[in-house]
Amino acid sequence: MNEYRYDNQTVQGFILSAIFWGVVGIVIGLLISIQLWAPAANLAPWLTYGRLRPVHTNGLAFGLGVGAIFGLFYYIVMRLCRRPLVFPRLARLHLWLFNAIIAAAAVSLLAGKTQSLEYAELEWPLDVAIVVIWVMFAVNVFATVIKRKEEQMYVSLWYVLATVVAVAILYVVNNASVPAGLWKSYHAYAGVNSANVQWWYGHNAVGFIFTTPILAMFYYFLPKTTGLPIYSHRLSIVSFWSLIFAYLWTGAHHLVYTPLPDWIQTLAIVFTLFLIAPSWGSVVNGYYTVGADWSKMRTNYLTKFFVLGITFYGLQTVQGPTQALRVVSQLIHFTDWVPGHVHMGTMGWVTMTICASIYYVIPRIHGTEIYSEKIANAHFWLVLVGQLLFSITMWITGIQQGALWKVQNADGSLKYSFMDGLVKNYPYWHTRTLAGIVFAVGMLLFVYNVLKTIQKGKALQASPPSPAPAAA
Numbered sequence: 001m002n003e004y005r006y007d008n009q010t011v012q013g014f015i016l017s018a019i020f021w022g023v024v025g026i027v028i029g030l031l032i033s034i035q036l037w038a039p040a041a042n043l044a045p046w047l048t049y050g051r052l053r054p055v056h057t058n059g060l061a062f063g064l065g066v067g068a069i070f071g072l073f074y075y076i077v078m079r080l081c082r083r084p085l086v087f088p089r090l091a092r093l094h095l096w097l098f099n100a101i102i103a104a105a106a107v108s109l110l111a112g113k114t115q116s117l118e119y120a121e122l123e124w125p126l127d128v129a130i131v132v133i134w135v136m137f138a139v140n141v142f143a144t145v146i147k148r149k150e151e152q153m154y155v156s157l158w159y160v161l162a163t164v165v166a167v168a169i170l171y172v173v174n175n176a177s178v179p180a181g182l183w184k185s186y187h188a189y190a191g192v193n194s195a196n197v198q199w200w201y202g203h204n205a206v207g208f209i210f211t212t213p214i215l216a217m218f219y220y221f222l223p224k225t226t227g228l229p230i231y232s233h234r235l236s237i238v239s240f241w242s243l244i245f246a247y248l249w250t251g252a253h254h255l256v257y258t259p260l261p262d263w264i265q266t267l268a269i270v271f272t273l274f275l276i277a278p279s280w281g282s283v284v285n286g287y288y289t290v291g292a293d294w295s296k297m298r299t300n301y302l303t304k305f306f307v308l309g310i311t312f313y314g315l316q317t318v319q320g321p322t323q324a325l326r327v328v329s330q331l332i333h334f335t336d337w338v339p340g341h342v343h344m345g346t347m348g349w350v351t352m353t354i355c356a357s358i359y360y361v362i363p364r365i366h367g368t369e370i371y372s373e374k375i376a377n378a379h380f381w382l383v384l385v386g387q388l389l390f391s392i393t394m395w396i397t398g399i400q401q402g403a404l405w406k407v408q409n410a411d412g413s414l415k416y417s418f419m420d421g422l423v424k425n426y427p428y429w430h431t432r433t434l435a436g437i438v439f440a441v442g443m444l445l446f447v448y449n450v451l452k453t454i455q456k457g458k459a460l461q462a463s464p465p466s467p468a469p470a471a472a
Ligand code: HEM
Pocket: 118, 202, 206, 210, 211, 253, 254, 272, 275, 276, 279, 313, 316, 317, 318, 319, 320, 321, 323, 324, 329, 332, 333, 334, 338, 341, 342, 344, 345, 346, 349, 350
């Protein structure tokens, strides 16, 4: 007889919230992609591109991404620690506050309230609320890890802890601001210092929201779904520490050719190049894990989500350091190449891994099987095609834009005006909207499949303890 049970209700609450905010973010993504080639689609002041873009980025990074992180981390932490959360009621309160904050954030951005710092747009009252819920989350995670019943710390737990600590530091330092009213504040740093701190934060928002937590999920759910132990636990730990060591010093690669001192840019570029090694440590570990039995790609519908996810992570982490090189940056910076890079990571690596993890968790907490593997397969192919079409189109138009901006006449003046370049983007922007529709249909199939699985399953119950994933 088990003496304790895992609380699945909060986990599911976060998962469903993440899915809801994900759908909102994707619909807005589609709308802003249309607004770029059909300016008449800027229907009202609060529905203009400038206001909707941060709702898209915040909605997906913080609504979908962080919502999934909260839910799946609670799920993982309880199982890897072999005990329920120390403060289950706090987790429930955390869930309600999280949704209230994301809703308030969306409304405030639509109303044009912004600090004008990318991924840190929210004004100070919301920042304070975010710090409060992050502390609630951290207290629960740390207390559960400290009181754990399993002695060994599996690698996912290291990634969980790094995420909790790093996000707290990054958020507090970059959101330090001087209030000038209830909905207006100014960054505590000025000029080049402001830019440096902002991009230290901005890059690490990618690192600690789109990378470390997704790796925590990957390392936990890949062995769980395939039944194959992680190829090398040692490699996973070495990659973890070197990734954490290097990530925090790379932010200035977003500020190449700016007034930021050259040596800071160069140092950031060097750390950025180094980052290929720990990133690929995880990629190789993932491939070798599945390499023990490649037939899982055919027989287990979730394996391909994880393998393609880690493949896009691998491509992303080669492309990223390349972009940081001065010679590449001066061609692609400010062009559509960058959204191409971004969406390979977000639509490929991040969304695929989160969806596969949710496909694993939902049937388990309802004591059932997935509603339809066929629909899950259709979802996989649609998001894959949508993402590839999106990224490849943006890379092509990005290079074209960068190249056009550089062409000079004999007297040194620019040959092409900004408008010449802009007009040439249109066919690519149409294609991006098409790609977005394909991706969105795939995601809607995912939502349908999850809801039908919940409907089909038993009433939500607390689960008995399960063994930790096997590690070599
Ligand atoms: C080794 C890993 C990576 C490195 C070194 C890297 C490097 C870079 C660089 C240099 C830029 C700036 C491009 C420019 O504006 O000129 C950039 C932008 C970006 N990258 Fe990566 N990248 C990496 C992985 C990822 C991953 C896994 C994601 C996940 C989705 C990601 C998401 C982004 C985002 C969102 C931006 C846009 C930031 C902005 O300007 O708003 N990157 N990356």
